[in-house]
Amino acid sequence: MKLQVAIDRVDLETAKRLVQQLDGVVDIIELGTSLIKDYGFLQLKKAFAGTWHSELLYDGKTIDEGVYEFEKGFDAGADILTVMAASSVDTLTKVYDVTQQRNKQIFIDLMEVNEEKIQTIQHFEHAIYGLHHSKDSESTFDAADSVAHFQATFPTIKHISVAGGIDLTTAQKLADQGIVDSVIVGSKIVKDENPLQAAQKFMEVIR
Template sequence: MKLQIAIDRVSLEQAELLTRKLAPHADIIEAGTSLIKDYGFQALERLKAAAGAAKLLGDAKTIDEGAYEFRQGYKHKADLLTVMGASSVETLQTCYAVAEASRTEMMIDLLECTPEKVAQIIHFPNAIYCLHTSVDQGASANPNQEVLAFKKAFPTVQRIAIAGGINLQTLAGMAEADPEIVIVGSAIVKKEDPVSAAKQFRKVMQETCKYSM
């Protein structure tokens, strides 16, 4: 289980500082959608330089012009980029082709995707499928059950991430589901001591992984 820390709705300078502080405690640092909208893909280069050994994900939420946006994102040093599962199958195919050619990774954001749509887009073996409860909707009620239900419905999908209101309590309950990536934002970044919060999440995650073995 990997920890992805999402940094969003702050200045680029704050994002860079947070990245330097949090990267040692994360597997992936996420440059959130609002950060990219405020500062563009070029901001990824500064965050990548600050990320050290952690990978950098650009939450572009691409929904059209997939090849162009993915080439630009990878050009500016992203290791992973997101595309919306609600976009056309052709857009997803284009993004996946660019990711594979670049030897990088694609995350498919399944926000508001119906089971029927998911069934159309599960043929990307190296893609990460992200179960996502939106900020406007609030926290996921039971992320463990959400991941288990998805695995049962789509058993061929090997790589799963989950995002949306994950806290220490819900993380501790995810031993059975054991997704590849857990994405945490405000529960770390908005704390008075983000580094201490990240360490707490890492500790719970290590314990959870032990229980899931």
Template sequence: MNNLPKLQIALDDQMLSEAIKTMQLVYKEIDIIEIGTILCCSEGMSTVKNLKAMYPDKIILADIKIADAGEILSKMVFDAGADWTTVICCAPIDTVKAALKEAKKRNKDIQIELTGSWTFEQAKQWKEVGVEQVVYHRGRDAQAAGQTWDVHDLNNIERLINMGFKVSVTGGITVKDLKLFKDMAINIFIAGRSIRDSKDPLEAAKEFKTAIKKYWG
């Protein structure tokens, strides 16, 4: 069904070879391949080129969290074959506009990565300049400190959806977490370690897809 949330895998490996091993196992269950910030920094744009060549039918997201030089950096990832890229929420609005303009010229897209501090006043600005996608992110360090999904998160996500954004949800997401969001029109669930580090990554991906169909089918 078209209204089912998509499943995105976050490849936050430090080596392309490790990312490829995971993808060879799970690609049939994955809608979007995220080349994570860690992998982009470690292996560079060759990672984007290689994974797009290997999986041309998948959406490739280069998660570089643009903070400045929006036109230059977005050109870089799009030239390498990325379909989407991310702009960090603290980036100036002119950076957002520059990255979005470059994306639209190529029939590609950007996402605003909501990592760290941001406001709904900023969200209003993003909407006004034409941003369609945001990523609600519970950070890796916050997870390590024991932060869990709570009413504050759910209310924020619902408010973003009501503003008209397509919302991706990420941050240590597990299959058990999905039911927390079952009454929301989530666009994408992003899973990384819960699939990559599983004893059986393919089965883990299938479990996500089964749960998504259960709650949104």
């Protein structure tokens, strides 16, 4: 199981410092939607140019104009880009094709879609399907239960990821469960007094 760390709602200098600390320590570094909307792909491309040891995911949350956004995101250095499952099937098909052509990865964010919609978009063989509890949602979320239910419902989907309030205990539980390819952790690492140490602790429990 891989560890993806999400950097969000911080300024560019803080993001750069966090990347310096975490690059090569965690498997995937996510530069969140807030960084893209605050600074834009062109500025992020300059700020984060160079050799990466971790994979780089830009959480662009594409929902339309898919080819344009995916071309821009990959040009900006992304190894993995995100698209909302709530997009039209046409958008999803187009960004999946761009991703395959460029030999990169695509993450389909399942936030706020129902099982009926997922039925229509479960055929993207190499895509990562991300269970995602909205940050704004007032309801609770059990990551391991959600993952087990999802796998039982969509047994043909091979690559699953999960995000939403993941702490060390939940990460350990998900690692033991052995279903998901990756787990996404945000504040539990980046808001820690020592993000590097916090990341190392997560890496220990999931391996």
